[in-house]
Amino acid sequence: MSDNEKRAHDLAVALAVELTKPEYAVSGQPLEDGYVVQVDPYAKYKEIYDAVLLKLNEDFPNGK
Numbered sequence: 001m002s003d004n005e006k007r008a009h010d011l012a013v014a015l016a017v018e019l020t021k022p023e024y025a026v027s028g029q030p031l032e033d034g035y036v037v038q039v040d041p042y043a044k045y046k047e048i049y050d051a052v053l054l055k056l057n058e059d060f061p062n063g064k
Contacts, residue, residue: 003063004056012049019044 001009020039 004053004060007056008049008053011052012045015048016041016045019048 020041
């Protein structure tokens with residue numbers, strides 16, 4: 001695993017945890033006592049990881 005892959009993983013995990021909290025993941029389907037929360041943590045992680053890795057590889061082509 002390259003340095004950029006490690007960095008992308010760390011950022012993706014941190015952001016996915018935050019973005020899958022209920023306040024960010026409300027689907028808009030009302031229930032009696034709130035909203036249905038529909039979250040796919042892996043999909044969110046993968047989306048963030050791919051985007052971050054792309055940018056890191058652009059900014060740090062040698063991984064350093």
